[in-house]
Amino acid sequence: MSTFPAAALFATMAVIRAFETRVAELYKAGEIPGFVHTSLGQEAVAAGVGAALAPGDYVATTHRGHGHCLARGVDLDAMTAELFAREGGVCHGKGGSMHIADPSKGVLGANAIVGASLPLGVGAGLSSKLLRQARVSAAFFGEGAVNQGAFHEAVNLAAIWDLPVLFVCENNVYAEFSDSRRMTRVPSVVERTAAYGIDAEEVDGNDAEAVYALARRAAALCREGRGPFLIEAATYRHHGHYEGDPQAYKPDDEAAAWRDRDPLSVTAQRLVERGEASQEELDAITAQAAERVDAAVERARTLPAPDRDEAFADVFGD
Amino acid sequence: MSTFPAAALFATMAVIRAFETRVAELYKAGEIPGFVHTSLGQEAVAAGVGAALAPGDYVATTHRGHGHCLARGVDLDAMTAELFAREGGVCHGKGGSMHIADPSKGVLGANAIVGASLPLGVGAGLSSKLLRQARVSAAFFGEGAVNQGAFHEAVNLAAIWDLPVLFVCENNVYAEFSDSRRMTRVPSVVERTAAYGIDAEEVDGNDAEAVYALARRAAALCREGRGPFLIEAATYRHHGHYEGDPQAYKPDDEAAAWRDRDPLSVTAQRLVERGEASQEELDAITAQAAERVDAAVERARTLPAPDRDEAFADVFGD
Amino acid sequence: MSSATEVKPPRYIDALGEGMATALEEDERVVLIGIDVGAGGGIFRVTKGLLERFGPDRVLDTPISEMGFVGAAVGAAMTGLRPIVEIMFMDFVGVCLDPILNQAAKLRYMSAGALEIPVVFRMQTGAGRSAGAQHSQSLEAWFAHVPGLKVVMPATVTDARDLLLASVRDPNPVVFVENRRLYSMRGELGEDPLPLGKARVARAGDDVTVVTWGQMLRACLAAADECEVSLEVIDLRSLVPLDMETVIESARRTGRLLVVHEAVQDFGAGAEIAARVADELFDELRTPVRRLGAPPVPFPFNPELESTLLPSTNAIASAAQALEKEG
Amino acid sequence: MSSATEVKPPRYIDALGEGMATALEEDERVVLIGIDVGAGGGIFRVTKGLLERFGPDRVLDTPISEMGFVGAAVGAAMTGLRPIVEIMFMDFVGVCLDPILNQAAKLRYMSAGALEIPVVFRMQTGAGRSAGAQHSQSLEAWFAHVPGLKVVMPATVTDARDLLLASVRDPNPVVFVENRRLYSMRGELGEDPLPLGKARVARAGDDVTVVTWGQMLRACLAAADECEVSLEVIDLRSLVPLDMETVIESARRTGRLLVVHEAVQDFGAGAEIAARVADELFDELRTPVRRLGAPPVPFPFNPELESTLLPSTNAIASAAQALEKEG
Numbered sequence A, B: 001m002s003t004f005p006a007a008a009l010f011a012t013m014a015v016i017r018a019f020e021t022r023v024a025e026l027y028k029a030g031e032i033p034g035f036v037h038t039s040l041g042q043e044a045v046a047a048g049v050g051a052a053l054a055p056g057d058y059v060a061t062t063h064r065g066h067g068h069c070l071a072r073g074v075d076l077d078a079m080t081a082e083l084f085a086r087e088g089g090v091c092h093g094k095g096g097s098m099h100i101a102d103p104s105k106g107v108l109g110a111n112a113i114v115g116a117s118l119p120l121g122v123g124a125g126l127s128s129k130l131l132r133q134a135r136v137s138a139a140f141f142g143e144g145a146v147n148q149g150a151f152h153e154a155v156n157l158a159a160i161w162d163l164p165v166l167f168v169c170e171n172n173v174y175a176e177f178s179d180s181r182r183m184t185r186v187p188s189v190v191e192r193t194a195a196y197g198i199d200a201e202e203v204d205g206n207d208a209e210a211v212y213a214l215a216r217r218a219a220a221l222c223r224e225g226r227g228p229f230l231i232e233a234a235t236y237r238h239h240g241h242y243e244g245d246p247q248a249y250k251p252d253d254e255a256a257a258w259r260d261r262d263p264l265s266v267t268a269q270r271l272v273e274r275g276e277a278s279q280e281e282l283d284a285i286t287a288q289a290a291e292r293v294d295a296a297v298e299r300a301r302t303l304p305a306p307d308r309d310e311a312f313a314d315v316f317g318d
Numbered sequence C, D: 001m002s003s004a005t006e007v008k009p010p011r012y013i014d015a016l017g018e019g020m021a022t023a024l025e026e027d028e029r030v031v032l033i034g035i036d037v038g039a040g041g042g043i044f045r046v047t048k049g050l051l052e053r054f055g056p057d058r059v060l061d062t063p064i065s066e067m068g069f070v071g072a073a074v075g076a077a078m079t080g081l082r083p084i085v086e087i088m089f090m091d092f093v094g095v096c097l098d099p100i101l102n103q104a105a106k107l108r109y110m111s112a113g114a115l116e117i118p119v120v121f122r123m124q125t126g127a128g129r130s131a132g133a134q135h136s137q138s139l140e141a142w143f144a145h146v147p148g149l150k151v152v153m154p155a156t157v158t159d160a161r162d163l164l165l166a167s168v169r170d171p172n173p174v175v176f177v178e179n180r181r182l183y184s185m186r187g188e189l190g191e192d193p194l195p196l197g198k199a200r201v202a203r204a205g206d207d208v209t210v211v212t213w214g215q216m217l218r219a220c221l222a223a224a225d226e227c228e229v230s231l232e233v234i235d236l237r238s239l240v241p242l243d244m245e246t247v248i249e250s251a252r253r254t255g256r257l258l259v260v261h262e263a264v265q266d267f268g269a270g271a272e273i274a275a276r277v278a279d280e281l282f283d284e285l286r287t288p289v290r291r292l293g294a295p296p297v298p299f300p301f302n303p304e305l306e307s308t309l310l311p312s313t314n315a316i317a318s319a320a321q322a323l324e325k326e327g
């Protein structure tokens, strides 16, 4: 089982929770432009996988990628500034919520095309293998993306090329307004993955320690040249598909049931039970996270819009 | 087991064999333009599935679709004229070998895009279901097409919509110059199909009676609303990917081994053994087929090229 | 436009919904296919209420499998249905182009007319919402370059309904381009619809002809209001068929032409119109044909940067005035 | 050209192979990815011998999964490799457009330059081989309309090698369009390559400027031979970057411009060039800018019908002569 301090996983989740909660408010208040998809309720997957990866590893993610970016160490201030579309943004305000990218942290970008993260992640795995870097490439995607041809082609490619790719499916039940279980006769992504002959395991996506343990094992296999590996993390998004979604499609008590298994509570409870942390310490971590986010927001608000020339920069390199 | 007269299956195969053999010669001789992909060695699949379908059923096929078209009753003369790009061609000389189409026979067209036959076939199945026609839609494709995203998306769609679609995979070992077993960790298409929760069975694709029996059972299920169904027919193409392919990629004795299991011999032998036909009768059928093809070729040679206006006709309907 | 007392006129989005409802109503063979077009009522609520009204056999929710369901829509159109398939953001053609490019556009021709493919590909376009570079493209020029496809871009509330109906009734594949930013625009529904293929003179004028479509029509009409010279504004309505008669007739009269679109200017649809007019009216034009489109950069997330890339009312007005001064 | 005694000059296809071999030779990070590019040596034998020479870690055969391996090539380009990915027939972009349109073209921009994507998308185009409507399209105008992509079309043997090498060395995504019908053409390999982005005056002349690229260069040069008037033939070599200086300079001198391409004329790349020249040289052109491209129909299978759709040497010559008479 995990040797990684659970308290650290909790701390990462606390930052993501604080960030997403605040982002949702700011979006509602009209301070953040564009579309925003929060990962509230899915923090354990980002924290667990993020902790299991090593420096130099790659991450390709989706429209719901804030948590993954934060868990991989993308600067909180730069990310916040990006969502505000300001000068100090990690993408100079040209990417936004759906396109946070920071190669210096191995983050190849959130992506607004469902399924696109898989072939890109496979490409990063190919680089790692051919350049003999033993880097793991983690490709995040939702269960809805499993119905894209890109999933099918990318997983098969990674399989025949034995690439160090960690496919991470966050099965949060819904794709936009649709219950994904109605969109296939085989709702288990792990079962569907048998078609590619690769290792695949399901995990409680609200248990950060379990996610970490599995992801670490899977990443180790990838590094040994025994990849690819697929993780299906069963979880739930607390908010709508996008901020503002009325969520009429969610059955009455479903959300409540999942909130009882809130990933932060799950880990917090364990920490206290095992005496690894006191409730006070956890409250302090939570408060600290909120402060960091508040500070980032205050800072972002003071930043100017990007220089007009930015609109014309970076189309081509030379 | 099959109640369909095996002799009829043999007769269909004989026509396809004669047609493809002649087409290969004519192509070599430069009498047929464009690209030609023959189905020599795969006649049993076309004959068996073709016989199992009913009038009104649909067929969507591939670049290797001559046999499927003939087995569904597309006029031999019109097909030959099409390959010669002449006026009397079933597509007025505008389609060619890769695009034979005859909706009057339910043939929605051969297709030059690998994988395209599957979504189109699913669409025909959707029409059948929504228009309450109980027509079966057969989508032919090769094992190489299974690695296309279109396969994944189309089979899943047919599954969740319970469509009367008969997916027919002709697994002839190769995709162009590549052994398809090296292109996936799960060479069995039937195994891969488990990912969609639909019925799938493998059959000896060189045994026309076996193919017929399975296809008839599968078609019946589709008509009862218990589709879709996938058939994997294990077979082999005697010729190259296209006519002219040197086939350096084929192991020495492989072709010979398959020729020992030539679909026409397999059925011929059984017919004689069971006393359903004498060798003389079979020779007569074979000779007759050759004559029909010869006649079609002679006829096609006499036809003029399409009128120049044909080039500008049929872009839009009104 | 409308005062608080009277009932508000319908929005573009309502007109689209009414058009689809009428199509589903009048023809049993019409079906609606797409991601969340049913229970969800559409990601932008364009198809709200249609599932409830017509049932799951007429309004089909799909998995995120565009290649599969767009291809299936084409196959269904070949076999007796008349599908309206929604691709959502036009940028998503990146994952489902083959059924449009190689199947729908070509199967009638390759089968010498034996196959008929009455399908409508609904997709929405347009920048100006900070949707980012992958959700903001205007690619209508691509489809106009592919023989066998009609390309329709409603710019008014009544055309949202009328052109949609005309597209569904058309026996050919139609790429139907909605502009997101028009969804909430209100306007009147007309009595007798202008046929698909005819351009419309949205504003008569004498000095400069302005040809545009989609979202940019509003900017061009606003420019006509504030402009010192008299603009004749033409709403092209469709790129295929392309109504050059109306354009030529107007440009011949004014002697000046400005083409305005939201798509990237380079290799955009405006070039075709400019090239044709510059040729046909070589001796009659007073000034060169000018084009206004987006510069050759992806659309940035930042709203200010993004808006500087789109032709503005001011830019249109000054371009027109400049033309008038030029000769 | 070459007599039986001397060794024959290399073919276009050989030059492509040499270009790839040199690229693989000079830079460890260059890899070749595509269907049957390895063991099979390529469906048209363009990559023959490269697997044997560079091994399976440099030359990768793929399943028929274009969306997967083209996307993977883009991901690999973002992470240290410099892939050359083959899409085979240009028509197949229908199944793998997203990685080109929404990923390669935009990720550098969206990441404010943090991501670099040095990838070459090799694809071949061209009608005239009875390959049918799904294997004959020329869609270069599409890619030129997408900011962030370079678009290169070698028309000569030396450019097949030189532009391929320049594309591989370029830090940006390059759509590299080969023309199937040039594969067997022989020609000399030059000494110092003309840079990517510069057009080439293939034939100097005084009366009419003819701008073209790809396969049509041969027809234009043939037309120049048999034409009564003197043609200046310009091989554009790339659409992005677009070398308008060379074009404008020539058209200003001749006062007449004809743009010739194999792609469908409507909404084709010729329109952009025509629109720009008609604008910039409004007062200097003696005659309208004319375009010659394919009519708006898919390419039919029948060879005679197909050839009537492509601009012929005669058609080019007479169009040029007509222009010269016109003014």
Ligand SMILES: Cc1ncc(C[n+]2csc(CCOP(=O)(O)OP(=O)(O)O)c2C)c(N)n1
Pocket (backbone or CB within 6 Å): A063, A064, A112, A113, A114, A115, A141, A142, A143, A144, A145, A146, A172, A174, A175, A176, A241, C035, C064, C066, C088, C092, C095
């Ligand atoms: C190719 C493509 N099709 C459709 C969409 C619209 N879309 C954005 S997110 C989404 C749902 C994705 O569901 P899932 O993969 O489960 O991820 P989740 O949102 O649940 O995290 C859809 C359909 C898109 N962005 N790209």
Ligand SMILES: Cc1ncc(C[n+]2csc(CCOP(=O)(O)OP(=O)(O)O)c2C)c(N)n1
Pocket (backbone or CB within 6 Å): B063, B064, B112, B113, B114, B115, B141, B142, B143, B144, B145, B146, B172, B174, B175, B176, B241, D035, D064, D066, D088, D092, D095
């Ligand atoms: C989308 C697409 N990619 C590649 C090709 C080129 N191609 C034509 S046939 C073929 C092999 C198909 O193999 P398989 O599906 O097994 O069918 P078979 O030829 O064996 O009958 C390929 C790669 C194509 N026509 N379309």
Ligand SMILES: [Mg+2]
Pocket (backbone or CB within 6 Å): A142, A143, A144, A170, A171, A172, A173, A174, A175, A176, A180
């Ligand atoms: Mg989901």
Ligand SMILES: [Mg+2]
Pocket (backbone or CB within 6 Å): B142, B143, B144, B170, B171, B172, B173, B174, B175, B176, B180
């Ligand atoms: Mg095969």
